[in-house]
Amino acid sequence: SQQGEEDPQALSIQEGENATMNCSYKTSINNLQWYRQNSGRGLVHLILIRSNEREKHSGRLRVTLDTSKKSSSLLITASRAADTASYFCATDAGGTSYGKLTFGQGTILTVHP
Amino acid sequence: EAQVTQNPRYLITVTGKKLTVTCSQNMNHEYMSWYRQDPGLGLRQIYYSMNVEVTDKGDVPEGYKVSRKEKRNFPLILESPSPNQTSLYFCASRPPDTPYNEQFFGPGTRLTVL
Numbered sequence: 001s002q003q004g005e006e007d008p009q010a011l012s013i014q015e016g017e018n019a020t021m022n023c024s025y026k027t028s029i030n031n032l033q034w035y036r037q038n039s040g041r042g043l044v045h046l047i048l049i050r051s052n053e054r055e056k057h058s059g060r061l062r063v064t065l066d067t068s069k070k071s072s073s074l075l076i077t078a079s080r081a082a083d084t085a086s087y088f089c090a091t092d093a094g095g096t097s098y099g100k101l102t103f104g105q106g107t108i109l110t111v112h113p
Numbered sequence: 114e115a116q117v118t119q120n121p122r123y124l125i126t127v128t129g130k131k132l133t134v135t136c137s138q139n140m141n142h143e144y145m146s147w148y149r150q151d152p153g154l155g156l157r158q159i160y161y162s163m164n165v166e167v168t169d170k171g172d173v174p175e176g177y178k179v180s181r182k183e184k185r186n187f188p189l190i191l192e193s194p195s196p197n198q199t200s201l202y203f204c205a206s207r208p209p210d211t212p213y214n215e216q217f218f219g220p221g222t223r224l225t226v227l
Contacts, residue, residue, distance in 0.1 A: 033215055040223070042117075042203060043156075045215035088155060100146070100171065101205075101216060103156040 006089060006104040014112050019076040021107040023089030024069075030094025032065055033101065034074050037086045046074075046087075079111045115140045117219035119204050125225045126194055134189045134222050136204030144207040145187040146171070146216070147179065149200040156203065162187055194226040 007022045023032070031050045035043040049056045049065045049072065056063045062075040076083055086108050090101040117138045126132055138145065146161040148171075158171030162181040176198055178190040187206075191198060204219040 035218075040201070040221065042218040042220045043205075044218070048215055090156075100158055100161060101156075102158075103148075105153060105155040 006087075006107045008107060009105070010108045010110070012110045012112065013079060015079060015081055017079055017111075019079050019083070019109055019111070021074045021087050021089075021109070023072045023074070023104055025072075025089075025091050025102075025104075026070065027091075027093060029067075029091045031092045032063075032072050033090045033092065034061075034063060034072075035088045035090060035103075037088065037106070039085075043088065076109075079109075081111050081113045083109060084111045085109060115217070117204055117206055117217050119202075119219040119222050121222060122220060123223050125227065127227050128195055129193050132191050132194060132224075134191075134202060134204075134224070136187045136189065136219060137185050138187075138204075138206040138217070139185065140206060140208065140217065141184065142206035142217075143184065143209040145181070146205045146207075147177070147187070147189050148203045148205065149173065149198075150203060150221075151200050159189070159202075194224075196226050198224065199226045200224060 005024045033048045034046045037043045047058045047061050047063050049063050060077045065072045086106045088103050088106045090103045120135045143164045147159040148156040150156045157173045159177050160171050160179040162168045165184050168179050202222045205216040207216045
């Protein structure tokens, strides 16, 4: 079953605008990760947030995590055309599920020049 | 360069013809995994391996086999491929030291079964 559900499924913005993607999940997690996938290519890790963290930054990326609501958001500020890609959240339950990532369906982001 | 490699990158085959997709990593990672990606379903785990000779089923293992005879290699075997195994396949590996490390993905193998 899919742990993560992402919203929106597709997002189209202009260069310079901010892009926000949301992810909800169903069970307890050890950490939550965000990945980017350029069309038909492998996934690239963007950022990881632990279950005891509420916010994390990396360059133009900001991730929040609300474990009470079982949700996370990824904010990309000052977007660029090169940010056009699919973005996936992935949850890691830890424990006996060590190493297994459960992915959402992804958000397709299109940034227009 | 630290990386995960997969071969072949593209494969078109026919129903029932056994095939193997290779995966190799040069980072001395213990944990390796296979995923398939289908439209609207995201990535789903097929099999994973915690270390040499230790493998276990993921969420969608039916129709697949794996082996882990060496730490660096984790091939995915389709003994009798069927059209519903047409998909984009990814191999991934993960360092062993802490539970917080990200996974490194290969470039993907696009498989079409006719």
